[in-house]
Amino acid sequence: MIRMTLGDIADAVGGTLDPFGGDSADTLVSGAVDTDSRLIQPGDVFVAKPGEVTDGHRFVGTAVTAGAALAIVEHRVDAPVSQIVVADAVDALADLAQTVVARVRNRGDLRITGITGSNGKTTTKNLLARILEDEGETVAPRGSFNNEVGAPLTMLRVEEGTRYLVSEFGASGPGEIARLAGLVTPDVGVVLMVGLAHAGGFGGVEATLKAKTELVEAIRPGGVAVLNADDPRVVTMAAVAAARGVEVRWFGRGPGADIRAEEVEVTAAGTTCVVVVDGERMPLRLQVLGEHHVMNALAAITAASVLGVPPAVSMARLETVQIAERWRMQPLGSDRVRIINDAYNASPDSMAAALRTLAQITEPGQRKVAVLGAMSELGEAAGEEHDRIGLLAVRLRIERIVVIGPDARRLYLSAIGEGSWDGEAVFFETPDEAFDYLLTELRDGDRVLVKSSNSAGLRHLGDRLGESFS
Structure with missing residues (x-):
C-alpha cells in the first residue's frame, strides 16, 4: 500500500x-x-x-x-x-482500496484493466499480467482474488510506481461487479463470455448477462471495452459501451474480430494458431493446453494492444507461459501416464472444453480417462447440464469415465444411459475411493483429465495422481 x-x-x-x-x-x-x-x-x-x-x-x-x-x-x-x-x-477494505487507487492514478500514469466472464478470468488475467510486467510495474490478483475481499486486497497492493493494475471481477449475484469495478473505473474492460457459471446465484443466464454488463457500464468514458465477438450475448454489450462513450475492440475467431485466431491446433505439447491483426498473419505457439485458451490469449493480446503493446510483442511473451495457473489444465504425472489437473473450477462450458481437449491430445493407442466431479452453482440447470456432460463424454469416446461424489451422480447415470454400461463409466462416493481405483486401473499411455468445481475437492486428487505417476 x-x-x-x-x-x-x-x-x-x-x-x-x-x-x-x-x-x-x-x-x-x-x-x-x-x-x-x-x-x-x-x-x-x-x-x-x-x-x-x-x-x-x-x-x-x-x-x-x-x-x-x-x-x-x-x-x-x-x-x-x-x-x-x-x-x-x-x-472499509473497499473504501481504502478506492482511495489508494485514486491517489496513485491522480499522481501518475496508472492504467487499469478489469476482466470478467463466466470462464477464463484467471487465465486471461495471468496472460495479460505476463505481457504487461515487461512494460512496467504490474499488480494482478494472486490466484482467483476476484470477490468483495480479494479484489480490494489486490487493489491495495498498488504502489506509487505501479503502472498497470489488472483486476479480476467475479460475482455470485447482481450488483457485485458494479460495486467492485466502481472502485477503480477501469480504463479497459474485458468481457470473455457469458455462460452458466454461477447461474444459480444470478437466477439464469440472462441475469448473468446483465451482471457481466456491469463491467462495461463501469468503464470510464473514453475507455475501451474488449469484447468477445463470438459470443452473441457479449456482442450486445457494444450498445452499452457506445452509449457511455466507450470504444469497442473485438477479439475472436470469426472475421468480425479486430484480433482473431485461425488454424487452431491442439496437441499434448500445447496449442498453436495463427493470429491475424490488420491483415498480418503471425504464428502463436502456446505451451498452455486447451483450444479454449486461445480465446483467453486473444483477449489478453487485444487488451495489451489497447495499452500500447504491439501484438507481436505480446505473443512472444505469451509463448513463455507454461501453465495458466495451478489446477487449471496443469500437466502432471509423466509421459507414461499424463495427468491434467483442471479441478479448480468448472462450468458446463469449461467442462466441455476440457473434455474436448482430452480427446484432441490423446493419440492412437492411448486411452482417454475423465475423472469428473460436480459443477456447482448451476441452480435449476444443474441436472440437465450434468446430463449433457455425461452424454458428451460418451460421444467423445472417453474410454474410462470416473465420476465422483453424490452431486455428480446424474453425470454418471447419463453416461450409463448413453451406452457406457460395460465398465466404461464407474461411480465413487469419495475421492479416496476413486484414487484407490485409479492406482490399479491406470496404465501406460493413459491421458487423464481431472475436472470439477472447487467445492468437489478433486484438485487434491489430481495432485495425488500426478505424484503417484510422476
Whole structure:
C-alpha cells in the first residue's frame, strides 16, 4: 500500500482512530493490507473481517505479534496496536482500496484493466499480467482474488510506481461487479463470455448477462471495452459501451474480430494458431493446453494492444507461459501416464472444453480417462447440464469415465444411459475411493483429465495422481 497517515486511513474508511503508544493521526503506515493474520509482516495493516467459520477479531493478537502496525476492526480489541473502528470491515477494505487507487492514478500514469466472464478470468488475467510486467510495474490478483475481499486486497497492493493494475471481477449475484469495478473505473474492460457459471446465484443466464454488463457500464468514458465477438450475448454489450462513450475492440475467431485466431491446433505439447491483426498473419505457439485458451490469449493480446503493446510483442511473451495457473489444465504425472489437473473450477462450458481437449491430445493407442466431479452453482440447470456432460463424454469416446461424489451422480447415470454400461463409466462416493481405483486401473499411455468445481475437492486428487505417476 502507498504511504498514508493513520488519520488519512481513518478518513478513507469512515472509522474512528484509537492510537496506541506513541502513534498519532500523523503516524505513517505503508505496509501491505491483509485479512489473513498468517500473512502479516512487520508494518502491515490487518483487517479483522468476520467470517462464516471464524472471526478475524480473534486473530488481532496474532497479527500484532507478527508486527502489524494497524488493525481495522468492527469493535475495539484488547491488543497493543493502533486500531480504527469501523461499522463494516469489508466495506472499509473497499473504501481504502478506492482511495489508494485514486491517489496513485491522480499522481501518475496508472492504467487499469478489469476482466470478467463466466470462464477464463484467471487465465486471461495471468496472460495479460505476463505481457504487461515487461512494460512496467504490474499488480494482478494472486490466484482467483476476484470477490468483495480479494479484489480490494489486490487493489491495495498498488504502489506509487505501479503502472498497470489488472483486476479480476467475479460475482455470485447482481450488483457485485458494479460495486467492485466502481472502485477503480477501469480504463479497459474485458468481457470473455457469458455462460452458466454461477447461474444459480444470478437466477439464469440472462441475469448473468446483465451482471457481466456491469463491467462495461463501469468503464470510464473514453475507455475501451474488449469484447468477445463470438459470443452473441457479449456482442450486445457494444450498445452499452457506445452509449457511455466507450470504444469497442473485438477479439475472436470469426472475421468480425479486430484480433482473431485461425488454424487452431491442439496437441499434448500445447496449442498453436495463427493470429491475424490488420491483415498480418503471425504464428502463436502456446505451451498452455486447451483450444479454449486461445480465446483467453486473444483477449489478453487485444487488451495489451489497447495499452500500447504491439501484438507481436505480446505473443512472444505469451509463448513463455507454461501453465495458466495451478489446477487449471496443469500437466502432471509423466509421459507414461499424463495427468491434467483442471479441478479448480468448472462450468458446463469449461467442462466441455476440457473434455474436448482430452480427446484432441490423446493419440492412437492411448486411452482417454475423465475423472469428473460436480459443477456447482448451476441452480435449476444443474441436472440437465450434468446430463449433457455425461452424454458428451460418451460421444467423445472417453474410454474410462470416473465420476465422483453424490452431486455428480446424474453425470454418471447419463453416461450409463448413453451406452457406457460395460465398465466404461464407474461411480465413487469419495475421492479416496476413486484414487484407490485409479492406482490399479491406470496404465501406460493413459491421458487423464481431472475436472470439477472447487467445492468437489478433486484438485487434491489430481495432485495425488500426478505424484503417484510422476
